[in-house]
């Protein structure tokens with residue numbers, strides 16, 4: 001895994017947005033895997049700024065990682081609404097080419113299979129953007145998720161529901177289930193870009209990069225991916241044993257020329 005440690009969170013978001021913009025520039029018809037959560041908001045803000053400066057997303061197809069079961073797309077706390085507010089409504093991306101699982105599907109299990117099939121029919125994902133949960137989840141693949149799993153329904157942990165309750169009103173309950181791409185679905189992406197900032201992610205980040213590959217930390221499956229990049233700020237990188245080495249290989253998150 002390529003580990004890029006940036007000076008602060010702002011620099012990490014800049015770097016991540018730059019890598020996504022490079023992918024879009026290189027391939028106007030790229031298939032992007034998108035993510036939600038607090039970490040992604042400043043990254044999407046930066047992409048919107050780049051869009052206003054000329055970056056077009058009009059040919060881009062997108063597949064989000066996950067959606068809460070029970071929430072219709074129009075629900076303000078659905079991930080579809082999040083994506084509209086953060087990116088879709090603020091750029092020229094074609095809404096018909098944006099995909100999220102339908103949280104209100106009559107049969108979420110069938111919806112999960114349909115979603116997996118749509119990703120396959122789109123030719124797979126070129127670049128998958130990822131955050132990480134404090135317990136090491138990616139998408140909504142909670143600890144002990146099969147590392148070969150495909151898109152399916154998962155029960156959320158209490159910890160994840162508590163962490164995500166900040167996006168819900170005081171009298172709203174966080175859904176108990178989600179449809180999420182599986183770990184195997186994520187590993188099929190041709191590139192993975194995981195972004196983590198803040199010291200509350202430090203333990204999960206260390207387990208992901210330097211721990212054993214284990215279903216207890218689903219993000220550790222990225223160690224098996226041939227083209228995975230972790231973009232971190234210093235606090236998120238603070239529990240890494242080999243931090244000096246990563247900084248030596250990529251000073252300030254840069255690519256070093258090999259002579």
Ligand code: GLP
Pocket residue numbers: 035036037038039040065066130131132133134137138139140160164
């Ligand atoms: C949710 C999402 C994940 C995301 C995680 C961390 O659970 N399903 O994709 O990585 O939150 O979010 P945050 O960036 O808010 O810490």
